[in-house]
Amino acid sequence: MKKTIALLLCLVMLVGVLAGCGGSGGGSGSSADKKVLRIGTEADIDNLNLQTQQNAINNVVLKNTHQTLVFFNNGSRGDDVRFDPCLATDWTFEDDTHILMHLRDDVHFNDEAKTPMTAEDVKFTLDMAMDNLVATALAGYVGCEIVDDYTIRIEIETYNNEFVQSLASVPLSIQSKKAYDDGVEDPYYIGTGPYKFDEWVEGEYCRLVKVEDYWGNDLPADDNLAPGASDVIEFRPYIEASSRVIALQTGEIDVCVNPPINELQYLEEDENVTVYEQPGTRLFYFAFNVTKEPWDNQTLRQAVACAIDRDAVLQAAVYGKGTPQTTILNRGLWGFYDDMEGFDYDVDRAKSLMAEAGYPNGGISTTLSYSNGAPYEQIATVIQANLKAIGIDVTLSPMEEATHKSNCVDGGQELFLWRWNEDSKVDFVYRDLFYTGSGSNYHHYSDAHADELIDKVATEKDQDVRLAAAKELQEYLVDACPQVPLYIANLVIAYNKNLQGTYLYGGGNHDWRHAYVAD
Amino acid sequence: MIKYILKRLVMLIPVILVTSFLIFWAMSLTGGDPALQIAGDKATPEQVEQIREELGLNDPFLVRYAKYMAGMVTGDMGQSYVTKRDVFKTFMERLPNTLMLGGAAVLIAVLVSLPLGIYTAIHQNTWKDTAGMIFALFGTSMPNFWLGLMLIIIFSLTLGWLPSGGKTGFASLILPAVTVGFGLAALITRTTRSSMLDVLRQDYMTTARAKGCSEKRVIYTHGLKNALIPIITAIGLQMSLVITGSVLAETVFSWPGIGRLVYDSISKRDTPMVTGSIILCSVLMCIINLVVDLIYAFFDPRIKAQYSKKG
Numbered sequence: 001m002k003k004t005i006a007l008l009l010c011l012v013m014l015v016g017v018l019a020g021c022g023g024s025g026g027g028s029g030s031s032a033d034k035k036v037l038r039i040g041t042e043a044d045i046d047n048l049n050l051q052t053q054q055n056a057i058n059n060v061v062l063k064n065t066h067q068t069l070v071f072f073n074n075g076s077r078g079d080d081v082r083f084d085p086c087l088a089t090d091w092t093f094e095d096d097t098h099i100l101m102h103l104r105d106d107v108h109f110n111d112e113a114k115t116p117m118t119a120e121d122v123k124f125t126l127d128m129a130m131d132n133l134v135a136t137a138l139a140g141y142v143g144c145e146i147v148d149d150y151t152i153r154i155e156i157e158t159y160n161n162e163f164v165q166s167l168a169s170v171p172l173s174i175q176s177k178k179a180y181d182d183g184v185e186d187p188y189y190i191g192t193g194p195y196k197f198d199e200w201v202e203g204e205y206c207r208l209v210k211v212e213d214y215w216g217n218d219l220p221a222d223d224n225l226a227p228g229a230s231d232v233i234e235f236r237p238y239i240e241a242s243s244r245v246i247a248l249q250t251g252e253i254d255v256c257v258n259p260p261i262n263e264l265q266y267l268e269e270d271e272n273v274t275v276y277e278q279p280g281t282r283l284f285y286f287a288f289n290v291t292k293e294p295w296d297n298q299t300l301r302q303a304v305a306c307a308i309d310r311d312a313v314l315q316a317a318v319y320g321k322g323t324p325q326t327t328i329l330n331r332g333l334w335g336f337y338d339d340m341e342g343f344d345y346d347v348d349r350a351k352s353l354m355a356e357a358g359y360p361n362g363g364i365s366t367t368l369s370y371s372n373g374a375p376y377e378q379i380a381t382v383i384q385a386n387l388k389a390i391g392i393d394v395t396l397s398p399m400e401e402a403t404h405k406s407n408c409v410d411g412g413q414e415l416f417l418w419r420w421n422e423d424s425k426v427d428f429v430y431r432d433l434f435y436t437g438s439g440s441n442y443h444h445y446s447d448a449h450a451d452e453l454i455d456k457v458a459t460e461k462d463q464d465v466r467l468a469a470a471k472e473l474q475e476y477l478v479d480a481c482p483q484v485p486l487y488i489a490n491l492v493i494a495y496n497k498n499l500q501g502t503y504l505y506g507g508g509n510h511d512w513r514h515a516y517v518a519d
Numbered sequence: 520m521i522k523y524i525l526k527r528l529v530m531l532i533p534v535i536l537v538t539s540f541l542i543f544w545a546m547s548l549t550g551g552d553p554a555l556q557i558a559g560d561k562a563t564p565e566q567v568e569q570i571r572e573e574l575g576l577n578d579p580f581l582v583r584y585a586k587y588m589a590g591m592v593t594g595d596m597g598q599s600y601v602t603k604r605d606v607f608k609t610f611m612e613r614l615p616n617t618l619m620l621g622g623a624a625v626l627i628a629v630l631v632s633l634p635l636g637i638y639t640a641i642h643q644n645t646w647k648d649t650a651g652m653i654f655a656l657f658g659t660s661m662p663n664f665w666l667g668l669m670l671i672i673i674f675s676l677t678l679g680w681l682p683s684g685g686k687t688g689f690a691s692l693i694l695p696a697v698t699v700g701f702g703l704a705a706l707i708t709r710t711t712r713s714s715m716l717d718v719l720r721q722d723y724m725t726t727a728r729a730k731g732c733s734e735k736r737v738i739y740t741h742g743l744k745n746a747l748i749p750i751i752t753a754i755g756l757q758m759s760l761v762i763t764g765s766v767l768a769e770t771v772f773s774w775p776g777i778g779r780l781v782y783d784s785i786s787k788r789d790t791p792m793v794t795g796s797i798i799l800c801s802v803l804m805c806i807i808n809l810v811v812d813l814i815y816a817f818f819d820p821r822i823k824a825q826y827s828k829k830g
Binding site for chain 1: 549550551552555556557558559560561562563564566567570601602603604609612613668671672675676679682683684685686687770771772773775776779780783786787788
């Protein structure tokens with residue numbers, strides 16, 4: 001009897017396991033699923049409510065289901081225009097603080113009633129944003145007036161060169177007022193994009209399906225707002241980088257986002273895989289807490305900058321897949337200027353500056369804080385050796401990223417490593433990192449002239465004057481040296497060799513709407 | 520017996536209180552401001568402060584703990600700071616995956632280790648015993664992170680038999696279950712062997728043989744049954760550990776279980792999710808231990824009698 005019960009228990013366990021495993025959807029990437037595009041992500045999708053989330057991976061998913069007033073293109077056209085009409089057809093500044101914007105009149109939401117998208121939805125979305133995390137992206141917004149169903153007038157506090165660009169931010173995608181008014185469950189899922197949500201199982205996958213009655217079905221295939229190419233797009237998190245690489249090689253996924261650089265050779269040898277590389281926008285930098293002695297000494301900071309071998313850092317961190325950098329602005333942004341003299345690697349100059357700063361024999365002991373893991377550990381090791389050569393003893397202090405960030409905000413660090421990724425607005429670099437009192441100004445740098453130049457770049461209408469101010473600002477900040485820019489890492493991505501229609505961004509916010517795996 | 524079970528369930532209350540307090544305390548000691556994590560890199564100091572205020576992070580530790588426990592009493596384990604989803608619901612969504620992986624791993628471990636443990640005990644001090652123990656040593660000392668990657672390279676990449684990760688059907692369970700099960704098998708093999716060696720030396724085994732029982736009957740009926748209690752203890756302990764400790768295997772195989780959930784939540788300083796998950800894991804471990812205790816009674820009437828007396 002007992003044996004029978006034990007046997008039955010084993011059987012039930014096995015059946016349970018089998019039953020539980022079955023039919024979670026998706027399959028493992030058989031070659032028959034040509035209409036499915038599977039993207040292996042490096043992070044879990046954790047929140048798909050547009051205005052309460054902050055993660056890049058969520059935005060990559062939401063780009064397919066929702067649309068913004070203005071579209072931020074990836075610059076591959078080669079012209080200087082990075083912002084195109086999207087749900088808004090055109091916009092004009094009526095005066096310094098009012099923007100008149102016309103909307104498309106043929107757009108509807110992907111709900112059962114095909115509710116038209118109107119100026120009410122735009123006002124609703126922008127007003128709601130001011131109560132959410134995304135308010136940062138909409139800084140300066142005062143209000144929105146509905147002129148008619150397809151025309152709005154946006155009021156801003158003061159003229160700002162980049163306000164309209166803010167509207168290209170994915171979290172500001174237009175949402176349905178009616179869905180909120182009707183008390184629809186998870187109303188933020190309803191968008192106007194060519195895809196809609198089918199299923200999201202946290203930690204497993206997020207599946208989007210093509211909208212059959214998409215409002216833009218008649219648009220030509222080369223239009224940015226054209227219908228989606230694949231029938232289904234699935235985002236699958238493969239947190240462990242090596243597993244993600246293998247999943248691409250076995251055909252379980254079609255795209256491996258951010259493959260580990262040290263495993264690229266395996267992918268490059270695989271005839272079924274394309275490894276694509278282009279200049280990126282993510283800047284890695286070494287920096288000082290300028291409120292802490294002796295790092296409040298500008299000349300000393302410059303000496304340290306001269307002692308750092310950026311080429312060695314780049315090689316150690318990303319096997320040379322990047323570009324050493326002199327200026328503090330992310331590559332590709334408006335007004336990028338990297339031709340200043342700066343502080344190239346020159347140990348003799350570094351020693352001379354050390355003497356000028358009052359430390360002819362070095363004799364400084366300090367701590368370098370950074371987040372655990374690559375590439376920071378590799379960068380820190382090179383810098384520790386570099387600074388030893390000019391008499392600075394550096395103690396390495398790796399810590400978890402959340403702890404490191406809090407430590408930097410509180411000003412507990414002396415030297416630190418950090419990164420900044422921005423590909424659309426220069427104000428998100430200048431103001432966030434260097435403006436007095438800004439939340440991400442971990443240097444705790446405060447300088448009236450720099451603040452004035454930052455404001456000028458944001459508000460100056462004469463573009464020549466503005467460009468001159470941007471150049472002056474970068475030269476000023478490089479000379480002030482609260483930060484030593486190290487390098488911009490290349491964007492590296494690997495995908496199925498049959499993948500077509502990719503639309504990649506140097507910053508990683510790729511657009512998969514028109515991508516598909518060809519037969 | 521029922522009274523005994525009820526008593527054990529009531530004992531969950533102090534376990535929950537102590538666990539929740541310790542986790543809350545540990546999370547408050549850990550550096551890293553949850554508000555900064557939630558707000559993202561581009562938030563203003565005012566926004567960060569607003570989030571702190573909204574989440575009650577400016578309250579003293581004891582006030583926050585009391586508020587959390589007040590929610591718990593009403594069955595509300597709170598919302599995740601990051602995903603804004605209900606903690607209990609999120610945990611329960613992941614639990615079947617973890618139980619599935621744990622169950623399959625333990626099943627594999629038991630199927631391999633019991634026969635192997637018995638076999639090595641019977642052939643003590645022979646090359647067969649040595650080979651079995653080398654297997655056990657190998658299994659105990661091999662990091663399952665490395666083993667997982669090796670299995671992926673062999674069975675997914677080279678042979679193309681099994682998927683390398685994700686939860687896409689029965690086939691996707693095999694590699695993670697073997698990875699976790701291999702380590703468990705090693706441990707249970709050693710326990711089975713030593714327990715069997717103890718039993719094999721007992722007088723009643725000699726008596727059984729003297730009475731003319733077949734060797735098979737002596738080993739499996741008289742020997743194994745008496746050796747089972749430490750083995751069941753080992754299996755129960757391993758099952759508890761698998762539930763909370765499979766984070767490496769879950770990461771390598773992209774298996775959406777509880778280990779990965781807790782690990783991610785800690786790195787994001789998602790206190791409600793971490794606290795809620797660990798409390799629920801503690802409850803689960805208590806239940807597994809209770810089930811193990813009840814299984815003792817199933818195999819050993821003496822223990823059953825003790826429970827009845829205690830009850």
